[in-house]
Structures are given as structure tokens and as C-alpha cells.
Amino acid sequence: MSERLQPGDTAPAFSLPDADGDQVRLADRLGRKVIVYFYPAALTPGCTKQACDFTDNLQLLADAGYDVIGVSPDKPEKLAKFREQENLKVTLVADPEKEVMKAYGAFGEKKLYGKTVTGVIRSTVVVDEAGKVERALYNVKATGHVAKIIKDLGI
Template structure:
């Protein structure tokens, strides 16, 4: 089980390919707040709902100084299909070897339909302008999570 991040921790640095295969690094966002969210699989109902909710609220979040990056173990080609099919505006990055998922505590044992399985733990980590963890939320729900996040951030 990977360690969960706590507020005040330095967010693990990463560089991952986006849906077009271009590198995206956390350091590219220095000086901005970043919502890094981890989801199990593109093109599945819950993950689609969550990605669409982030896309629908992107202007509000960006206006408040937040960028959004979605991380999944999918390959860039699948992320490109997901983005096109759902008209997503959030940055989606691929972590097929799950190194970043593990570094953020978003991969490990979880309950799925009453069974313990190993997989992606739906999580959201908010990184501040200095690269520190402001909030780390684990086992979040796909539906309603973005609305709750906006309320919690008082946006």
C-alpha cells in the first residue's frame, strides 16, 4: 500500500505523456494551483461523469487559479479517444506503469463490490503554487465530487 499524502507534503514531481503524447510536468504549473485527480479508466461511466464534471467547471476553477490534470493508467491513445468522444477540456495524462499513481497514494488495495482488490483509488490532490499538498482526498465518489470540491474550496 503506497503512503497517502498529507497537507504540507511536497507533491511528488512527475512528467507524463498527455493524450497527444506530449510531456506534461507538475513543474510546468509552478506558481499556479493544480488539482491532480486520479481515476481508474477512461471511457467508463464513473470516470466519464467525473471528467465531464471537471470540464463543465473548468472556467470556474481556472478563474479561481486552478488548473486540472487527470491521471489514469490508460495509454495516450485511449485518452485521446476519451477526450474526443466526451469533448473533454481537462488535461489527461497517461501513467501506464503506475509510478505516479503509487507516489500519490492513489494505487493500492481498495474495496470493490465488497471484495478487496488492488487498483486505482479514485483520489484528488490539490497542489499549491509552491508545489506543496494543500489537500489530499482519497476514495472520492465519481459523481458529485467536483461540486463538493468547489464547495470545500469556497469557489
Template sequence: MSERLQPGDPAPDFTLPDADGKEISLSAHRGRKVIVYFYPAALTPGCTKQACDFTDNLDLLAGEGYDVIGVSPDKPEKLAKFREKEDLRVTLVSDPSKAVMEEYGAFGEKKLYGKTVTGVIRSTIVVDEEGKVERALYNVKATGHVAKIIRDLDLAETI
């Protein structure tokens, strides 16, 4: 398992295909803050709730200078279905090799229903305009997580 990122660390650059197969690179977002979140599987209840929460708050986040990229091991075709079914507006990218997840410390051993398993660790990394880690949150909850980020970043509440 790879090391978890810490504030001040350089965020590993990546280029991954989005739901349409278009290459998305973290470095293309320099000059804006980026919320990179890692989730286990599209079209599952928790991941759907999290993606919908990010979509519902996307205007607020974008207005405050944040882009949002969701990373999962799903293939682009599944991400496209997820986006269409849930009317998602966040950028979803595919990491089937889990190499980027490993670089970010978002893949490894975790507890699931009391058992230790290896898998995607639901994580959120906030990257600043220069490409450095501003916040690194691991083992986050799907529900209520986006509201917590908005509070932690001192952004205006939408509610």
C-alpha cells in the same frame, strides 16, 4: 502500497505523456494551483461523469487559479479517444506503470463490490502554487465530487 499524502507534504513531481503524447510536468504549473485527480479507466461511466464535471467547471476553476490534470493508467491513444468522444477540456495524462499513482498513494488495496482488490484509488490532490499538498482526498465518489471540491475550496458555485 505507498503512504497517502497529507496537507503540507511536497507533491511528487511527475512528467507524463498527455493524450497527444506531449510531456506534461507538474513543476511546469508552479505559480498556479493544480487539481490532480486519479481515476481508474477512461470511457467508463463513473470516470466519464467525473471528467465531464471537471470540464463543465473548468472555466470557474481556471478563473480561480486552478489547473486540472487527470491521471489514469490508460495509454495516450485511449485518452485521445476519451477526450474526443466526451469533448473534454481537462488535461489527461497517462501513467501505465502506475508509478506516479503509487507516489501519490492513489494505487493499492481498495474495496470493490465488497471484495478487496488492488487497483487505482479514485483520489484528488490539490497542490498549491509552491508545489505543496493543500488537500488530499482518497476514495472519492465520481458523482458530485467536483461540486464538493468547489464548495470545500470556497469557490463561487456555477449553479
């Protein structure tokens, strides 16, 4: 089981390919706040709803100083298809080895339909301008989560 991050922890550094194969680095976002969200799979109903919610609120979040990065175990090609099919504007990155997910505590045992399984734990980590964890939310719901973040952050 991965260790869950706590407020004040240094956010684990990462460099992952986006839907176009370009590297996205957390270090390149220093000076801005970043919402890093982890989701199980592109092109599934819950993950589509969540990605669309982030896309719909991207300008509001950007105006408040937040970048948004979605992380899944999908390959860049699937992320590109997801982006095109759903007209997503949020940055999507691929973590097929699940190393970043494990570093963020977003991969491990979880309950799925009453059974314990190992997989992606739908999670959101808010990283401040200095690269420290401001909030770490685990086992979040796909629906209504973005509205809750906006409310909790006072945006």
C-alpha cells in the same frame, strides 16, 4: 500499499504524456494551483461523469487560479479517444506504469463490491502554488465530487 499524502507534503514531481503524447510536468505549473485527480479508466461511466464534471467547471476553476490534470493508467491513444468522444477540455495524462499513482497514494488495496482488490484509488490532490499538498482526498465518489471540491475550496 502506497503512503497517502498529507497537507504540507511536497507533491511528488511527475512528467507524463498527455492524450497527444506531449509531456505534462507538474514543475511547469509552479505559481498556479493544480488539482490532480486520479481515476481508474477512461471511457467508463463513473470516470466519464467525473471528467465531464471537471470539464463543465474548468473555466470556474481556472478563473480561481486552478489547473486540472486527470491521471489514469490508460495509454495516450485511449485518452485521445476519451477526450474526442466526450468533448473533454481537462488535461488527461497517462500513467501506465502507475508510478505517479503510487507516489500519490492513489494505487493500492481498495474495496470493490465487497472484495479487496489492488487498483486505482479514485483520489484528488490539490497542490498549491509552491508545489505543496493543500488537500489530499482518497476514495472519493465520481458523482458530485467536483461540486464538493468547489465548495470546499470556497470557489
